[in-house]
Amino acid sequence: MSKVATRVPILMFHSISEAGGPTSIAPATFEAMMTLLAESDYHVVSLQDVSSWHEGEKNLPEKSMAITFDDGFVDFREHAHPVLERLGFPSTLFVPTRKAGGKEDWYGGHDAKRPLLDWPDLQILDNALVDVAPHGRHHVALTSVDESQLREEIAGSKQDLEAQLNKTSTHFAPPYGQVNASALAEIDRHYELSVGVEHGVATRDSNIHDLPRLEMFYYQDLKRWQDFLDGKGGTYLALRRLLRAVRQRIKPVSYA
Numbered sequence: 001m002s003k004v005a006t007r008v009p010i011l012m013f014h015s016i017s018e019a020g021g022p023t024s025i026a027p028a029t030f031e032a033m034m035t036l037l038a039e040s041d042y043h044v045v046s047l048q049d050v051s052s053w054h055e056g057e058k059n060l061p062e063k064s065m066a067i068t069f070d071d072g073f074v075d076f077r078e079h080a081h082p083v084l085e086r087l088g089f090p091s092t093l094f095v096p097t098r099k100a101g102g103k104e105d106w107y108g109g110h111d112a113k114r115p116l117l118d119w120p121d122l123q124i125l126d127n128a129l130v131d132v133a134p135h136g137r138h139h140v141a142l143t144s145v146d147e148s149q150l151r152e153e154i155a156g157s158k159q160d161l162e163a164q165l166n167k168t169s170t171h172f173a174p175p176y177g178q179v180n181a182s183a184l185a186e187i188d189r190h191y192e193l194s195v196g197v198e199h200g201v202a203t204r205d206s207n208i209h210d211l212p213r214l215e216m217f218y219y220q221d222l223k224r225w226q227d228f229l230d231g232k233g234g235t236y237l238a239l240r241r242l243l244r245a246v247r248q249r250i251k252p253v254s255y256a
């Protein structure tokens with residue numbers, strides 16, 4: 001019997017553009033990353049597969065990986081989706097539902113506010129290998145809001161997707177990956193699986209409501225990405241240093 005997965009990397013992307021900064025990866029780099037992935041031993045699976053695997057309901061091939069995008073930038077449609085579609089890779093696109101069709105006007109957004117996909121575009125993408133899923137309503141840190149806002153952001157964004165796309169969402173991503181005990185409890189009430197921003201690889205022991213992901217900004221160095229795909233250990237300390245710098249750029253200041 002072939003080996004089965006004990007750990008599943010979940011890739012985290014934001015914008016695929018030339019915008020620069022910690023939440024952008026250039027289109028050519030993204031395409032090269034995906035091409036190397038396609039040439040590797042990895043199988044790309046959906047978050048639904050990860051959920052079933054985590055629950056012990058199904059096994060996945062030893063080298064399995066899932067792909068996620070946060071925020072729903074228009075550049076996903078232009079630069080990411082054509083590559084994913086050509087390679088047949090499923091992905092999950094987390095969108096702040098009340099910002100659809102607008103811009104990233106939230107804390108930590110890029111200076112030149114990048115446009116976000118609108119509902120007609122999201123409807124088309126959702127039918128084409130992409131699972132559109134909620135990322136809250138207004139892209140606020142869930143640790144900074146009161147209980148009623150918490151429900152609105154977590155349950156409300158699920159209702160928005162049901163209304164707009166006629167689908168039930170079972171996966172969630174809190175903005176900035178920020179959660180506390182009440183946010184986790186509310187997420188647990190409405191979703192099977194939620195992904196965070198802690199850099200790491202998910203195992204069956206990971207919290208299903210705060211799964212670690214791989215910050216793909218770090219793997220723009222394609223040699224480093226190839227090493228990861230080959231299962232070679234990396235320069236973990238350098239990684240941690242870089243991620244700390246990235247996180248300081250994209251996380252909100254502390255809300256006391």
Ligand SMILES: [Zn+2]
Binds near residue numbers: 070071139176
């Ligand atoms: Zn976000």
